[in-house]
Amino acid sequence: xxxxxxxxxxxxxxxxxxxxxxxxxxxxxxxxxxxxxxxxxxxxxxxxxxxxxxxxxxxxxxxxxxxxxxxxxxxxxxxxxxxxxxxxxxxxxxxxxxxxxxxxxxxxxxxxxxxxxxxxxxxxxxxxxxxxxxxxxxxxxxxxxxxxxxxxxxxxxxxxxxxxxxxxxxxxxxxxxxxxxxxxxxxxxxxxxxxxxxxxxxxxxxxxxxxxxxxxxxxxxxxxxxxxxxxxxxxxxxxxxxxxxxxxxxxxxxxxxxxxxxxxxxxxxxxxxxxxxxxxxxxxxxxxxxxxxxxxxxxxxxxxxxxxxxxxx
Amino acid sequence: xxxxxxxxxxxxxxxxxxxxxxxxxxxxxxxxxxxxxxxxxxxxxxxxxxxxxxxxxxxxxxxxxxxxxxxxxxxxxxxxxxxxxxxxxxxxxxxxxxxxxxxxxxxxxxxxxxxxxxxxxxxxxxxxxxxxxxxxxxxxxxxxxxxxxxxxxxxxxxxxxxxxxxxxxxxxxxxx
Ligand SMILES: [Fe+2]
Ligand SMILES: [Fe+2]
Numbered sequence: 001x002x003x004x005x006x007x008x009x010x011x012x013x014x015x016x017x018x019x020x021x022x023x024x025x026x027x028x029x030x031x032x033x034x035x036x037x038x039x040x041x042x043x044x045x046x047x048x049x050x051x052x053x054x055x056x057x058x059x060x061x062x063x064x065x066x067x068x069x070x071x072x073x074x075x076x077x078x079x080x081x082x083x084x085x086x087x088x089x090x091x092x093x094x095x096x097x098x099x100x101x102x103x104x105x106x107x108x109x110x111x112x113x114x115x116x117x118x119x120x121x122x123x124x125x126x127x128x129x130x131x132x133x134x135x136x137x138x139x140x141x142x143x144x145x146x147x148x149x150x151x152x153x154x155x156x157x158x159x160x161x162x163x164x165x166x167x168x169x170x171x172x173x174x175x176x177x178x179x180x181x182x183x184x185x186x187x188x189x190x191x192x193x194x195x196x197x198x199x200x201x202x203x204x205x206x207x208x209x210x211x212x213x214x215x216x217x218x219x220x221x222x223x224x225x226x227x228x229x230x231x232x233x234x235x236x237x238x239x240x241x242x243x244x245x246x247x248x249x250x251x252x253x254x255x256x257x258x259x260x261x262x263x264x265x266x267x268x269x270x271x272x273x274x275x276x277x278x279x280x281x282x283x284x285x286x287x288x289x290x291x292x293x294x295x296x297x298x299x300x301x302x303x304x305x306x307x308x309x310x311x312x313x
Numbered sequence: 314x315x316x317x318x319x320x321x322x323x324x325x326x327x328x329x330x331x332x333x334x335x336x337x338x339x340x341x342x343x344x345x346x347x348x349x350x351x352x353x354x355x356x357x358x359x360x361x362x363x364x365x366x367x368x369x370x371x372x373x374x375x376x377x378x379x380x381x382x383x384x385x386x387x388x389x390x391x392x393x394x395x396x397x398x399x400x401x402x403x404x405x406x407x408x409x410x411x412x413x414x415x416x417x418x419x420x421x422x423x424x425x426x427x428x429x430x431x432x433x434x435x436x437x438x439x440x441x442x443x444x445x446x447x448x449x450x451x452x453x454x455x456x457x458x459x460x461x462x463x464x465x466x467x468x469x470x471x472x473x474x475x476x477x478x479x480x481x482x483x484x485x486x487x488x489x
Contacts, residue, residue, distance in 0.1 A: 027376040074474045084354045088337040098317040167479035243484040308342035
């Protein structure tokens with residue numbers, strides 16, 4: 001990977017620092033591949049926060065009461081902030097915010113496949129909080145230990161806020177399942193039927209199909225594999241879902257006494273790759289909505305710039 | 314025609330007795346709007362009592378690794394008149410630790426000289442510093458104590474933003 005003898009020494013020193021638990025900071029030497037992988041991961045992560053506002057934002061005007069509406073607005077504002085924390089972290093690696101936004105709008109950049117599914121009912125807002133934010137927290141808690149200082153700090157800040165997202169969603173599901181009408185309970189079950197599998201896909205391909213993982217783990221960017229995180233999440237959430245009387249849409253789901261784990265049936269990876277490649281149910285709508293927001297915001301950016309210019313004059 | 318604005322580094326103070334800490338950056342056309350952006354991005358929850366913003370170009374940043382690789386910082390061609398630099402350091406590898414914190418002031422003609430003086434002064438525990446930032450005081454725009462009510466106090470009333478508001482939510486463990 002590195003043939004220059006100077007770089008070999010530096011690479012060794014770099015890996016020693018990581019092994020000692022030190023954070024790599026902007027200005028410190030790092031292998032090009034470390035920088036490249038981080039820019040890829042952090043910018044995708046930032047885009048996911050930004051696009052992630054859309055499925056839930058669609059329900060702000062239709063929230064069932066004022067309290068739920070304020071909670072949902074606060075959550076969507078948080079996601080906007082998370083995008084900002086992460087764009088900042090990526091910028092410290094030498095990519096500009098403008099380049100990242102351009103890549104998102106022209107469709108070159110990726111973001112989490114989960115946000116290309118539609119939010120059909122109010123229960124979907126609750127499921128996104130419990131399962132989607134819950135899965136994100138698993139991943140982000142791991143990334144808070146990341147060897148790159150700015151990414152790690154962004155994750156610490158984000159995880160503290162995500163716990164609110166998870167709890168408000170779970171609180172809603174528990175409420176509807178324990179004191180809701182039959183119609184509300186059916187709406188909740190329908191949401192679980194649609195979100196369960198896409199949520200499991202959020203953790204990414206199986207370890208055997210994630211070629212980047214060994215390097216990411218060696219350099220302390222990730223500390224756990226996709227399958228490990230997915231299984232931890234399944235084990236934590238399945239008993240909670242079943243205790244509410246919900247049916248998990250997986251006929252093969254079974255508890256393995258020997259391993260102490262809930263084992264699931266096969267994940268439909270064809271669907272996952274279709275969505276990643278842009279053919280999910282909402283890919284085109286999401287990008288069109290981002291483009292529209294960007295275009296509609298132009299006059300605001302122009303006005304703000306004009307004001308600043310006037311203040312200087 | 315539609316380009317990004319300059320970047321401002323943001324420093325947040327959580328209580329009057331704590332140091333300002335670097336928390337990230339925002340883009341804005343001027344310092345006044347950077348301060349407003351910083352409030353929306355970094356202070357959606359309690360607590361903050363003060364924010365500073367500094368144009369990224371005014372920050373002289375250097376890591377211990379860079380100092381070790383190049384022990385004598387290049388001296389400036391001509392020393393102009395001295396000014397006050399704020400010194401910020403990162404001294405911990407703990408993951409929850411914020412990046413660089415404000416630890417004091419140094420008067421010098423350039424940031425490089427300010428760094429040398431700071432390292433020689435013995436005031437900043439220089440052997441334990443991983444990252445130094447030197448920022449000319451004149452480049453800082455600060456929120457005013459009079460801004461606290463409008464910028465920071467409203468976050469206290471939005472209790473539903475706090476995870477503690479929801480208590481312990483678990484259908485399998487003891488319901489409360
Ligand atoms: Fe988020
Ligand atoms: Fe979230």
